[in-house]
Amino acid sequence: MAVRTIFSMAEECARAERSGWHDFVRDYAPVARTLLIHYFPSLSPDIEQHVIGVFARAYANGCEWFRQLRFQNEREFAMSFRELVFAYGRSVARLPKPEISLDQFSEVVKDLPVVERQLLWLFVKGYNAQQIAPMMMNAEATANAVKEIADNRLAEVLPEASSAAFTVSARALMESAEQTKGEQCLALRTYNNLVNGQITWRERELAEQHMSDCFYCLDRYTGYQEMIRINKDREPLGEADVERVLRAVGVEPAEKKKGLFARLLAKS
Numbered sequence: 209m210a211v212r213t214i215f216s217m218a219e220e221c222a223r224a225e226r227s228g229w230h231d232f233v234r235d236y237a238p239v240a241r242t243l244l245i246h247y248f249p250s251l252s253p254d255i256e257q258h259v260i261g262v263f264a265r266a267y268a269n270g271c272e273w274f275r276q277l278r279f280q281n282e283r284e285f286a287m288s289f290r291e292l293v294f295a296y297g298r299s300v301a302r303l304p305k306p307e308i309s310l311d312q313f314s315e316v317v318k319d320l321p322v323v324e325r326q327l328l329w330l331f332v333k334g335y336n337a338q339q340i341a342p343m344m345m346n347a348e349a350t351a352n353a354v355k356e357i358a359d360n361r362l363a364e365v366l367p368e369a370s371s372a373a374f375t376v377s378a379r380a381l382m383e384s385a386e387q388t389k390g391e392q393c394l395a396l397r398t399y400n401n402l403v404n405g406q407i408t409w410r411e412r413e414l415a416e417q418h419m420s421d422c423f424y425c426l427d428r429y430t431g432y433q434e435m436i437r438i439n440k441d442r443e444p445l446g447e448a449d450v451e452r453v454l455r456a457v458g459v460e461p462a463e464k465k466k467g468l469f470a471r472l473l474a475k476s
């Protein structure tokens with residue numbers, strides 16, 4: 209969606225206008241679906257209902273979610289939407305029992321460079337090397353090599369754990385990482401500059417230095433890269449499905465054009 213239209217869409221949505229909600233559902237229902245299935249697989253059997261649940265939250269209280277929303281571009285909008293989806297998923301899907309803690313993960317990645325930590329965090333999030341490569345603009349080979357290092361380290365830290373321990377623990381690790389947010393944490397604008405390469409060498413160094421010590425930014429920055437990829441890959445929802453979601457959420461139906469008969473009656 210062009211920069212111009214994401215802002216007007218959000219304004220229309222804040223006023224509960226159908227045109228905005230139509231585009232929002234068309235473009236973002238597939239994103240909600242992708243995120244819910246990936247991070248909350250137990251919701252998969254009733255996924256269509258849960259997608260509606262996400263949009264119902266944004267529509268609740270006179271579209272309050274949109275009225276308090278602030279963003280600079282579609283990437284930032286997508287990050288807010290991601291938070292909305294996660295808040296929904298966390299409230300309805302039971303948290304799987306983690307096998308490793310953030311402290312143990314920290315032990316696994318100690319002394320690994322920041323890029324390798326990012327790769328590994330994306331593995332934790334359940335992506336494979338093939339999926340991670342385009343997210344990070346990195347070769348698959350690097351991703352696989354890092355995964356191997358991590359598996360070996362995991363075996364040292366937690367001898368009884370399997371490689372699946374990372375993914376099983378993903379949700380809990382992400383929640384722990386979110387709680388480590390501090391005052392020095394990077395702004396979304398900095399993430400954007402990093403992704404676009406519009407950053408001085410010195411600024412990049414500072415940002416990466418911070419990220420190598422901060423699980424909050426590690427999680428959020430990889431989430432940022434992930435959302436860019438999910439948005440690029442999304443296929444707009446079909447018209448009939450858009451209508452179905454709008455109806456379920458309670459968006460006002462489109463006004464029917466008056467037929468010839470009604471117009472004749474009005475004249476007489």
Ligand SMILES: [Zn+2]
Nearest residue numbers: 393394422425
């Ligand atoms: Zn941080």
